Amino acid sequence: MIVDVHAHGLSEDFIIETAKGPGRDWKVEIAGPRHYVAADYGPLDPLLYDLEERLASLRSRRVVLQLICPPPPLVATREHAADVALTQRLNKSTAKLVADARRETSRWMIRHLRRYSRRSSTRSSLPSCIRLVLI
Numbered sequence: 001m002i003v004d005v006h007a008h009g010l011s012e013d014f015i016i017e018t019a020k021g022p023g024r025d026w027k028v029e030i031a032g033p034r035h036y037v038a039a040d041y042g043p044l045d046p047l048l049y050d051l052e053e054r055l056a057s058l059r060s061r062r063v064v065l066q067l068i069c070p071p072p073p074l075v076a077t078r079e080h081a082a083d084v085a086l087t088q089r090l091n092k093s094t095a096k097l098v099a100d101a102r103r104e105t106s107r108w109m110i111r112h113l114r115r116y117s118r119r120s121s122t123r124s125s126l127p128s129c130i131r132l133v134l135i
Contacts (some may be wrong), residue, residue, distance in 0.1 A: 009068040011100070012049040013072045014093035025086045026074055041073075051100055068095060 012034070027039035035045045046081045047054050048071070058066060070090045075082050082090065 001065070002061065003107065004058070004063045004066040007066050008048060008067045008073075009091040009094065009097050010049050011012045011055070011072060011096040012025075013096065015044070015049055017089075025082070025089075051097065051104060055101065055104060068094060068097065 002115055009065070015028055015036050016030065018026050019028045019036065028044070029037050030041075031037045034046070034050065036049070045119060047057060054066075058064075070093065082126070
């Protein structure tokens with residue numbers, strides 16, 4: 001069993017809300033459909049917010065559990081620390097990402113279980129469930 005104990009993630013809703021919101025805590029711009037650029041960083045890796053891509057990447061690497069948290073610069077740098085409002089938004093974002101992953105993984109498992117159950121010789125090779133965990 002492979003466990004990834006160091007990963008960062010944000011819900012795409014959080015990124016869009018932050019980009020459009022007044023008095024933004026984090027400078028991020030919408031550069032195109034599902035494409036975001038953060039000030040002082042550059043283009044965001046889609047694996048940060050694209051759940052389907054994240055889950056596909058985890059499956060391809062046979063990772064069955066991934067612990068996620070927001071990127072550290074959003075929480076604190078030498079110049080600032082997240083206030084209560086931003087911390088609450090980050091917690092909600094991470095919880096949403098975890099909940100969405102659980103729903104998507106359940107759908108994926110149901111599709112694969114149906115496919116594998118039709119072929120008795122492959123029952124022993126059922127894919128394992130991938131879970132994201134909030135840390």
